[in-house]
Amino acid sequence: MAAPTLTRRGLPPLALPAAVAAAALAAAATVPAAALPVALGAWLALSVSASP
């Protein structure tokens, strides 16, 4: 199976979880009570993900 590649698109490491975290933060503009907990958890996780 040929794995899809993100590097060909020039995306940096952690682009996938960052997209999820960014979507949660964007959603906080409309549903803050639901989205902010998700955004906090996701960005906190990315903060400790420097060493995979």
Added chain:
Amino acid sequence: MERSPVGELRAGLWFLAGSVAGGAGVAIAVLWPLAEVVRFALPGALRPWGGLAVVAVAAAAVAGAFELPRVYRQARQTLGELPPALGAFVFGVEIGMGIRTHTSSLALYLALVPAALAAGPAAIAAMGAAFGAARGLVPIDRFLHIDGLGWDDRLAAGSWVVRAAPALAVAAALGWVAVTAA
């Protein structure tokens, strides 16, 4: 042991499942009861201010004003003795719980405290599951890149995501305290 791409992706998905379960589980089992105890002891009017104070300390530590203790706890060697799917799941649970990590600063975890003080169990569980999901997606992210070693090098050189993440986590914590205090 070399794994096929399918096997590697399958292990990554088990790791993701474990990480989400671990994050949500520790949030409900540990963070929520602790938050309830603090809420019981702290008058309602003071909770947002207490939360803001904790975020301020976390933000100052993230900005480099002072150092907090560091945590270095790598994966257990015995995980390799388990079947691959189970080993990946168990490792994921430990990662999602935050007990296996290479944390540059505990200040990042302080951002969780004011949010837990300001939220009910559903939101706390969602926060923990999101933590686990973001941690759990890292191996899959690496898998989807064409060059694993290049990914490692680029991450070590300083991903903009890792540089921006602490500030965004603190901002989300502040927003959550503000929303729930309003």
